[in-house]
Amino acid sequence: MFQETAAGISDVIGLGSDDLSAWEMSLRALIIYITAIVLVRVGQMRFMGQNTAFDMILGIILGSVLSRAITGNAAFLPTVAAAGVLVAFHWLFSVVSFHFDFFGKLIKGREKTLVRDGEIQWDNMLKNHISRRDLEMAIRKTGKITQPGDVAVAHFERSGDISVIARDKPKVLRVADIKVREGVQQVRIELAGAD
Numbered sequence: 001m002f003q004e005t006a007a008g009i010s011d012v013i014g015l016g017s018d019d020l021s022a023w024e025m026s027l028r029a030l031i032i033y034i035t036a037i038v039l040v041r042v043g044q045m046r047f048m049g050q051n052t053a054f055d056m057i058l059g060i061i062l063g064s065v066l067s068r069a070i071t072g073n074a075a076f077l078p079t080v081a082a083a084g085v086l087v088a089f090h091w092l093f094s095v096v097s098f099h100f101d102f103f104g105k106l107i108k109g110r111e112k113t114l115v116r117d118g119e120i121q122w123d124n125m126l127k128n129h130i131s132r133r134d135l136e137m138a139i140r141k142t143g144k145i146t147q148p149g150d151v152a153v154a155h156f157e158r159s160g161d162i163s164v165i166a167r168d169k170p171k172v173l174r175v176a177d178i179k180v181r182e183g184v185q186q187v188r189i190e191l192a193g194a195d
Contacts, residue, residue: 020072028070039087052108052158058090108158115154128156138162
């Protein structure tokens with residue numbers, strides 16, 4: 001009974017066939033799609049978000065491997081197994097990098113400081129191929145500041161994003177001299193607060 005069912009499924013998705021029909025390829029695509037969702041959920045992967053090259057590499061390779069199972073360019077079950085191994089190793093490397101920072105830096109990289117106390121760190125800008133315009137765009141995206149001089153610190157993150165922390169604005173002191181009426185002492189009011 002099990003062999004007959006397995007043979008029936010094998011025939012429906014074209015296992016062992018060199019020439020796949022549209023129906024067989026469509027069923028393979030559906031199976032691979034579901035398999036990919038399961039692998040991503042089980043592996044707790046985050047490669048579709050803005051994350052490190054480590055995560056993006058898995059996404060690219062996983063897509064490439066699984067597509068071969070859909071088109072029949074590789075054997076179906078071994079290809080699915082290979083995808084499972086990729087996800088398992090990605091998960092394992094993620095766990096190890098969580099517990100051992102040196103390993104995380106080795107496979108994910110490290111952030112680089114681009115601006116410190118309003119001063120652009122040109123050596124890190126050059127090493128990471130980030131132009132002044134790239135930096136200024138990231139600064140403008142904060143919506144609060146527009147110039148590198150207004151930045152406390154900016155980092156080129158492991159994800160490839162530039163994070164910016166604005167400098168604290170100095171407190172503005174406003175003074176208002178008020179005369180109530182002639183012959184009465186003048187009143188001075190000092191208001192302190194952010195601009």
